Amino acid sequence: MSDSTVTANSVEVDTHHEHPSYQRHHFETVAQQFDATNFAMWLFLLTEVMFFGGLFTAYLILRNWYYPAFVEGSHQLSIFWGTANTTVLIISSFTMAMSVWCAQMRRKGGLLLFLTLTFVLGLVFLGIKGIEWHEKWVKYHVPGLHWSEATFLHPQTDTEVYAEYHDRPLAPDMASKTEQYFFLYFAMTGMHALHMVIGIGILGFMLFRARAGAYTEGHYTFVENFGLYWHFVDIIWIFLFPLLYLISRY
Amino acid sequence: MNQQHEQTDQEHHVVSPFLYLTILLCLLVATGLTVWASYIDLGEWHIASGVTLFWNPVIALAIACTKMILVVLFFMHIKYSTKLTKLTVISGVFTFLALISMTLADYMSRAWGRW
Amino acid sequence: MSAATIVTLPDQATARIPKMNFLSKENGLLSWLLTGDHKRIATLYLISITFFFFIGGALAGLIRLELLTPQSDLMAADTYNKVFSMHGLIMVFFFLVPSVPATIGNFVIPMMVGAKDLALPKINLLSWYLYIVAGGMMLWTMATGGVDTGWTFTTPLSTHYLNSNVISAGLAVFVAGFSSIFTGLNFIVTIHKMRCPGMTWFRLPLFVWSNYAASILMVLGTPVLAITLVLVVLERTVHIGVFDPSMGGDPLLFQHLFWFYSHPAVYIMILPGMGVISEVVSTFSRKRVFGYTAVAFSSVAIAVFGFFVWAHHMFIMGISNYAALVFSLLTMLVAVPSAIKIFNWAFTLYNGSITFETPMLYAFGFMGLFTIGGMTGVFLGATGTDIHLTETYFIVAHFHFVMVGGMLMAFLSGIHFWWPKWTGRMYPEKVSQLAALVTFIGFNFTFFPQFILGTLGMPRRYAAYPPEFQVLNVFSTAGATILGVGYLLPILYLTWSLKYGEIAGDNPWQATGLEWQTQSPPLTENFPEIPIMDHEAYDYEWLDRQQRKEVASV
Numbered sequence: 001m002s003d004s005t006v007t008a009n010s011v012e013v014d015t016h017h018e019h020p021s022y023q024r025h026h027f028e029t030v031a032q033q034f035d036a037t038n039f040a041m042w043l044f045l046l047t048e049v050m051f052f053g054g055l056f057t058a059y060l061i062l063r064n065w066y067y068p069a070f071v072e073g074s075h076q077l078s079i080f081w082g083t084a085n086t087t088v089l090i091i092s093s094f095t096m097a098m099s100v101w102c103a104q105m106r107r108k109g110g111l112l113l114f115l116t117l118t119f120v121l122g123l124v125f126l127g128i129k130g131i132e133w134h135e136k137w138v139k140y141h142v143p144g145l146h147w148s149e150a151t152f153l154h155p156q157t158d159t160e161v162y163a164e165y166h167d168r169p170l171a172p173d174m175a176s177k178t179e180q181y182f183f184l185y186f187a188m189t190g191m192h193a194l195h196m197v198i199g200i201g202i203l204g205f206m207l208f209r210a211r212a213g214a215y216t217e218g219h220y221t222f223v224e225n226f227g228l229y230w231h232f233v234d235i236i237w238i239f240l241f242p243l244l245y246l247i248s249r250y
Numbered sequence: 251m252n253q254q255h256e257q258t259d260q261e262h263h264v265v266s267p268f269l270y271l272t273i274l275l276c277l278l279v280a281t282g283l284t285v286w287a288s289y290i291d292l293g294e295w296h297i298a299s300g301v302t303l304f305w306n307p308v309i310a311l312a313i314a315c316t317k318m319i320l321v322v323l324f325f326m327h328i329k330y331s332t333k334l335t336k337l338t339v340i341s342g343v344f345t346f347l348a349l350i351s352m353t354l355a356d357y358m359s360r361a362w363g364r365w
Numbered sequence: 366m367s368a369a370t371i372v373t374l375p376d377q378a379t380a381r382i383p384k385m386n387f388l389s390k391e392n393g394l395l396s397w398l399l400t401g402d403h404k405r406i407a408t409l410y411l412i413s414i415t416f417f418f419f420i421g422g423a424l425a426g427l428i429r430l431e432l433l434t435p436q437s438d439l440m441a442a443d444t445y446n447k448v449f450s451m452h453g454l455i456m457v458f459f460f461l462v463p464s465v466p467a468t469i470g471n472f473v474i475p476m477m478v479g480a481k482d483l484a485l486p487k488i489n490l491l492s493w494y495l496y497i498v499a500g501g502m503m504l505w506t507m508a509t510g511g512v513d514t515g516w517t518f519t520t521p522l523s524t525h526y527l528n529s530n531v532i533s534a535g536l537a538v539f540v541a542g543f544s545s546i547f548t549g550l551n552f553i554v555t556i557h558k559m560r561c562p563g564m565t566w567f568r569l570p571l572f573v574w575s576n577y578a579a580s581i582l583m584v585l586g587t588p589v590l591a592i593t594l595v596l597v598v599l600e601r602t603v604h605i606g607v608f609d610p611s612m613g614g615d616p617l618l619f620q621h622l623f624w625f626y627s628h629p630a631v632y633i634m635i636l637p638g639m640g641v642i643s644e645v646v647s648t649f650s651r652k653r654v655f656g657y658t659a660v661a662f663s664s665v666a667i668a669v670f671g672f673f674v675w676a677h678h679m680f681i682m683g684i685s686n687y688a689a690l691v692f693s694l695l696t697m698l699v700a701v702p703s704a705i706k707i708f709n710w711a712f713t714l715y716n717g718s719i720t721f722e723t724p725m726l727y728a729f730g731f732m733g734l735f736t737i738g739g740m741t742g743v744f745l746g747a748t749g750t751d752i753h754l755t756e757t758y759f760i761v762a763h764f765h766f767v768m769v770g771g772m773l774m775a776f777l778s779g780i781h782f783w784w785p786k787w788t789g790r791m792y793p794e795k796v797s798q799l800a801a802l803v804t805f806i807g808f809n810f811t812f813f814p815q816f817i818l819g820t821l822g823m824p825r826r827y828a829a830y831p832p833e834f835q836v837l838n839v840f841s842t843a844g845a846t847i848l849g850v851g852y853l854l855p856i857l858y859l860t861w862s863l864k865y866g867e868i869a870g871d872n873p874w875q876a877t878g879l880e881w882q883t884q885s886p887p888l889t890e891n892f893p894e895i896p897i898m899d900h901e902a903y904d905y906e907w908l909d910r911q912q913r914k915e916v917a918s919v
Binding site: 024025026028032035036037039040043044046047048049050051052053054055057058061062065066143144145176177179180183184187 | 480485486488553585595596605614615
Binding site: 352 | 581589625672685686688692
């Protein structure tokens with residue numbers, strides 16, 4: 001659909017050679033440039049879907065095999081922090097969407113405000129994630145590095161979790177499979193956090209450029225495309241949250 | 251130069267902040283809902299011998315999918331974008347489902363034994 | 366070879382290479398290392414993959430030399446394992462996957478669609494740097510002792526039993542994967558968004574279609590390999606079993622994830638080659654490709670079916686019988702679009718004015734060898750025969766017929782075909798025809814005996830074998846020597862032609878593609894002005910009219 005309009009535009013615009021500074025030389029029009037980079041961003045997100053797709057497949061198989069271990073493993077995660085983090089990330093998605101809106105409306109102040117909010121919320125998310133990871137370290141729940149399955153052989157020793165869920169002791173071979181659960185937990189949240197860190201880095205760069213007014217003069221492609229990335233990272237978390245935290249809470 | 255600016259601005263649908271806010275509220279409600287639902291035993295459905303469907307994860311994933319669709323449609327502007335972009339999103343979901351379903355097809359039918 | 370030829374070169378006494386072209390525009394190392402020009406990046410790629418091809422080729426030579434005698438006497442069994450693993454890894458990830466797309470595709474696709482460059486020049490350059498980083502890691506892996514998992518990283522062998530450099534090899538392939546993702550992504554965006562006015566989808570050359578199909582596979586398949594290798598590396602470092610059964614993992618899960626990429630990967634390798642053949646067959650038969658639409662859609666069909674057949678690599682690994690049946694049937698489906706292509710090329714030849722320039726000879730080689738490779742693939746796709754033939758030399762012969770007999774022939778065909786465009790000079794015709802012939806003969810000598818060895822039951826991946834297999838192995842090694850000469854010749858005479866080749870002019874083949882309607886070597890911006898496509902692809906009548914017009918205006 002857009003293909004035909006782009007080619008039509010390119011004939012039209014080629015007649016008057018006025019290129020805005022942000023138009024790269026090999027594009028015929030700004031519209032073509034926007035379309036191409038936007039489409040490229042979507043394709044990149046496709047690869048990201050498949051990248052996480054492999055992890056989700058591994059999760060699916062192992063969860064079906066070692067369901068009891070996954071249940072008791074997930075009881076170790078804090079619903080409070082998990083929900084808080086989900087909320088933080090969803091709100092940051094909203095502020096990102098608002099940043100795009102401000103860029104479209106050429107409101108520099110608004111753009112700076114919302115980008116800063118997104119930046120801060122991203123940091124808050126990572127902070128909470130850090131608290132959760134630290135707790136896992138303290139409890140010897142970091143597979144391979146700082147690990148003990150004692151909690152799952154003797155659930156009573158973990159009074160806090162036991163009071164809530166009354167987990168029965170797992171058989172030794174099943175208890176050892178909680179390591180698989182935590183491995184996937186760290187692999188998935190770690191990969192997600194890595195994407196967050198990259199995102200926050202780019203946000204910082206964008207804040208810097210936005211202060212100079214880079215995105216509020218009609219050319220907001222970068223903000224729009226970064227927004228897509230940020231929302232994608234949000235979507236991954238939307239799935240990680242129920243899959244890792246909410247396995248069986250009743 | 252101005253002409254071109256107008257051109258690009260016209261092409262891209264601007265979603266109103268109120269809609270964004272509505273979506274945000276929906277997402278937050280859905281988050282609450284999924285946490286709440288996880289504390290209730292929704293039971294299970296014995297489809298056939300050896301094949302059981304647990305409702306809890308199904309509901310959790312259904313809510314997650316709904317949230318994803320909201321984010322993709324409105325925050326990521328898919329509702330207003332070209333057919334090509336829509337197709338791109340669909341092809342991603344399709345390939346992911348191909349990976350999952352074809353892999354599961356093997357795992358699930360292993361229990362059927364030999365013929 | 367024959368008197369009939371379509372080559373028209375300008376008068377050599379007066380002809381000059383155009384002063385302004387993409388090679389001469391800027392000088393110095395930095396102008397190459399920081400370039401955004403797709404033609405320069407393609408050149409960088411060409412040099413890099415040739416380098417890796419000769420490393421992989423040397424390793425292949427070692428393998429064949431070892432197999433000359435039944436005992437493992439040239440090298441120890443462990444060394445042999447490393448040699449064939451490195452051969453596979455280098456040839457698959459550092460030669461075959463980037464071969465046609467990243468070099469020829471990079472060079473001609475923007476010109477074919479009538480664009481100044483790929484949509485994302487910086488990403489294109491990044492892709493080359495990632496390739497180089499990955500290649501460096503792979504060389505480092507090799508220098509520090511190599512890896513002996515086979516190119517498939519089979520778990521738990523790779524994560525539990527071996528002490529070789531699995532981690533660095535895995536990471537090298539991970540990085541190379543991203544290089545290929547970025548190339549594919551760039552192609553898709555370019556083909557969708559950068560076509561010149563009038564260039565509709567069904568006016569695109571078939572080379573573009575087949576690269577488009579391969580790019581889809583790169584973008585959707587490669588990330589799964591990437592995450593799988595990350596998990597392998599993690600499993601090796603922190604010892605948590607995702608794939609290792611002794612630690613509670615599932616080796617079949619690895620196989621599913623690995624082949625989800627690596628089966629489509631064989632289509633990533635072959636599809637662009639098929640595109641080259643379409644161009645070459647059409648040009649040297651002076652005919653439009655028969656059934657253009659069918660050939661175009663067969664590429665896409667191969668790409669789509671390619672995602673649903675991966676478990677045919679796992680028939681003997683203990684997957685369910687029912688899944689094996691389904692995957693076997695789906696595998697047969699892939700034969701249909703492949704056959705469509707072969708038949709349509711054959712019909713293109715029918716009644717054409719065929720000439721036998723080097724690219725065409727390689728293309729003929731492709732058609733014969735790929736057909737054999739494809740047909741034996743049907744044997745392997747059938748669950749029953751697969752159990753007998755898999756893990757024998759039959760499968761080795763099968764995929765070498767497709768990858769070497771198919772893709773490498775197509776690559777060489779394409780390199781010769783676009784060489785005049787790339788460098789502005791012709792390669793020497795006679796000696797290159799000889800090279801094509803030598804390659805074909807050498808190839809058959811090398812790999813045909815392996816079909817027989819496989820059906821006799823010689824297992825693959827062993828340094829030693831029972832003495833009764835020796836005769837055929839000697840044949841194979843002798844053939845490999847001839848094949849080696851066949852591959853050395855082009856690099857010699859192509860290098861020679863850079864300086865001494867005849868000036869080619871814009872369109873020595875009188876081909877119809879847009880890339881031939883500009884000067885050779887092209888300008889940095891490809892065309893003096895953006896072309897307008899006003900005819901169908903492979904429209905030789907349009908070309909005749911065009912040339913008559915030019916003569917009249919001069």
